[in-house]
Amino acid sequence: MKKFVLSVLIALLLTSPVLAFTPKEYVSDRIMAVSWLTNDTVYVAIANNTLSRNTYTIETYEANRRNPVDRQSVVIPSRSVLIEAFPLRANQLRQEWPIQEVVVADRYNSVTITVQYDKYLSVKDYVMRANTNINIDVDLLAITRNTSYGQLLVDDEYSINSGGRGRITIGAFEGGYTVSHGRNRVEYRPPYMQLSMRAPFMQGVGILTFGMMHLIDGPGNNFREYIQGPQIMVYGSDVWLIDNTVPARSSDRVTK
Numbered sequence: 001m002k003k004f005v006l007s008v009l010i011a012l013l014l015t016s017p018v019l020a021f022t023p024k025e026y027v028s029d030r031i032m033a034v035s036w037l038t039n040d041t042v043y044v045a046i047a048n049n050t051l052s053r054n055t056y057t058i059e060t061y062e063a064n065r066r067n068p069v070d071r072q073s074v075v076i077p078s079r080s081v082l083i084e085a086f087p088l089r090a091n092q093l094r095q096e097w098p099i100q101e102v103v104v105a106d107r108y109n110s111v112t113i114t115v116q117y118d119k120y121l122s123v124k125d126y127v128m129r130a131n132t133n134i135n136i137d138v139d140l141l142a143i144t145r146n147t148s149y150g151q152l153l154v155d156d157e158y159s160i161n162s163g164g165r166g167r168i169t170i171g172a173f174e175g176g177y178t179v180s181h182g183r184n185r186v187e188y189r190p191p192y193m194q195l196s197m198r199a200p201f202m203q204g205v206g207i208l209t210f211g212m213m214h215l216i217d218g219p220g221n222n223f224r225e226y227i228q229g230p231q232i233m234v235y236g237s238d239v240w241l242i243d244n245t246v247p248a249r250s251s252d253r254v255t256k
Helices: 003-012 142-143
Strands: 033-037 041-048 054-061 070-076 081-087 101-105 110-117 120-125 126-127 133-138 151-154 157-160 165-167 169-174 177-180 186-187 192-198 207-209 211-219 221-228 230-236 239-244
Touching: 033 101, 041 054, 041 070, 041 101, 041 230, 054 081, 070 081, 120 207, 165 192, 221 239
Parallel strands: 033 110, 081 239, 126 230
Antiparallel strands: 033 041, 041 081, 054 070, 054 101, 101 110, 120 133, 133 192, 151 211, 157 165, 157 207, 169 192, 177 186, 207 230, 211 221
16 A cells, blocks of 8 residues: 555656547537536536527436436527536336436537546536636545556646636645654555646636546556546636526526
């Protein structure tokens, strides 16, 4: 465990900046939407970045994509982002549907997006206002799986599909060990890392993406794993946020 902590710490601090990785998940420019799972609810955020009111259809699908679990039509005002919630429902076997994908469509286009969940990286909000700080917690133990040697190569910058980039920094890092020489005491806890970035000042809506590469180096081992960071929708001051999942006390919530 100690070797693991030291090797990851050295790699994170000494590895030179790397170019941005190409996102595995497709990011649409025609219909911008993100989805995520929190507890037993699937959330979907859709951006209408046009100057007219548009109607969108939302369908949630379980793993085999046979039939939609839920289907709903929503009307989104111009220059607005709408957030809707879909609680998981039990199937005939009294098990919750394993919803993995959401299909969002308008009259001309459709896009299939993956439901995101906190596997390795977790973020508090998947929809953020422009020019605000974003902190992302990284589960180092889950990523490394107790390997002894390796590196995590974090993107030097994030990118936004509508244009714009920004710096990613390691905002917090704890190796997991604290030594008190005076008392001959060693305290240990899980290693912890947090990535920090600031959403750019922008108008309109965009989807922020980044990633990291996990490399395991050792005798006879040349493992490479790409880890997609959470896709975060960023909206500017010229865009309304309509959040149908929270009480009306939210200052950004509107009804048009």
